[in-house]
Amino acid sequence: MKIAVIGTGLVGQAWAIVFARAGLEVSIWDGNHEALQRATNIISKQLLELQTHGLVSDATAAMNHIRVASSLADALEGADYVQESLPEQVEIKRDFYQHLDALAKPDAILASSTSSIPASLFTESLPGRHRCLVAHPVNPPYLVPVVELCGAPWTDAAVIERARALMELVKQQPVTVHHEVEGFVLNRLQGALLREAFRLVEQGVVSVEDLDVTVKHGLGLRWSFMGPFETIDLNAPDGLADYCKRYGGMYQSIATEQTDTNPWSEELIHKAQTQRREQLPADKLLDRRLWRDERLMALMRHKLQFEHTSE
């Protein structure tokens, strides 16, 4: 199985790590020669960092699976799966997929990392449009394993299944999004919760800090290893339907107060931003991002302890 990673910004670099870590042969390419050279250095450093944290067994072996291609055609030579991570502009993707579709071998899968552009907007006119889909990761995919797979209406079901199998092979967690919706699944869920969070801050019900406490020391704990449906399934004696019977009325009543669709106002954003900067000054943002990545790595190690048993 050979992989081509096209576009070597942050997202492409991370994908190269995911595939090489799993022992697959990866060619990487970027239209910007400097960006491509920079990427190999960053990937190499990041693989060593992951090895230090026990999340890659042999960084050197992984690095040896990565080959810098001399051209797009060279990168695509023999590739069974192409992961494209170009800028989020529909015109760029529409042009580029014509080249991809022409140059990639006929049964190769063409997958886009886009978080916001449905595959139907840049693949419609391609002869090989049946083999195109979105494979949307969370950044960085080597620490956050979910990948949302979403085809256009003309994508072959078998292509989605092959992409799913590949993601499982490289230890990612694929999710099939059955039709194109804005934000796919993850950002729609995040949006729903963020909207209520901003609403509660706007109404003065709770502070930004206490809202985060409610999630990180409450709601987020079970969700980090079960998800919301399993959580409620286990929270009533007879499971999910029983839970809905007991609490569905409360949730419906609350829902009637969660219907406004105004944009978040400047005042509200300013209020939330001000409270965040009181907790974390702007000059500490970079340090805190490093702390976040350390915590994510530690959480992944913690979760991997359970993976072989009952999850």
Next chain:
Amino acid sequence: MKIAVIGTGLVGQAWAIVFARAGLEVSIWDGNHEALQRATNIISKQLLELQTHGLVSDATAAMNHIRVASSLADALEGADYVQESLPEQVEIKRDFYQHLDALAKPDAILASSTSSIPASLFTESLPGRHRCLVAHPVNPPYLVPVVELCGAPWTDAAVIERARALMELVKQQPVTVHHEVEGFVLNRLQGALLREAFRLVEQGVVSVEDLDVTVKHGLGLRWSFMGPFETIDLNAPDGLADYCKRYGGMYQSIATEQTDTNPWSEELIHKAQTQRREQLPADKLLDRRLWRDERLMALMRHKLQFEHTSE
């Protein structure tokens, strides 16, 4: 500092563990004599279990802090803080708080574990209504530390502050809910996310299993140690306001598709329940709840490693 735990069902038992684990003197009482005797056995077993998992240093010492009271008056004797966990019926609480207010010492705080009844509905006519509030835990509070504190309009601000200080002392994570809203904060956030989750399943966008994968291997990871506001604050170069500028439009557009307020239909609940039972047969629910508690305990141990450093 002396604590009275009134009502010794599951929630009361768990509160006794929280206070005793922290070294405070706890009297427990229940109007049902058998329930009270049963509770001491369960508390004792649970403390040993927590000791085995490294979450209580000395179960015997903790147990020695718990005294079974012979009457309500005996339980309240000298108590500075009363945690009431009676059934969720407003009439029961209204009657009972008259006794509580009459028998507790004048400066004792009276806190209810209710998840659904605002304090204003059962404390209005009490001479000591200024010292009454809701202190809503997540079950079980010795594994999920958040506690939502919500007073009635007549609750003294100083009473809320004293309750907050006590919760911090016993290693819980207090959140102040500044005015009475249905579901307080936690269940409003959970409701917003569940509603979109059910909607996506109803529309055939995603399966119940894949929705849980999206959260437990994606969205829920950062939320389990940062919360949603800190997550977005770190996800754009210049912080939260920058994030809103980049993604606010997408979230607003999605929000316009998240406004229906119908109850979850029988068909939808049946669909979700059926998918859950395919993943977990009904006769495995009990085993899976034990697994969940093991995972929660392991997650708490994992999180405690970081508590003294940078969180």
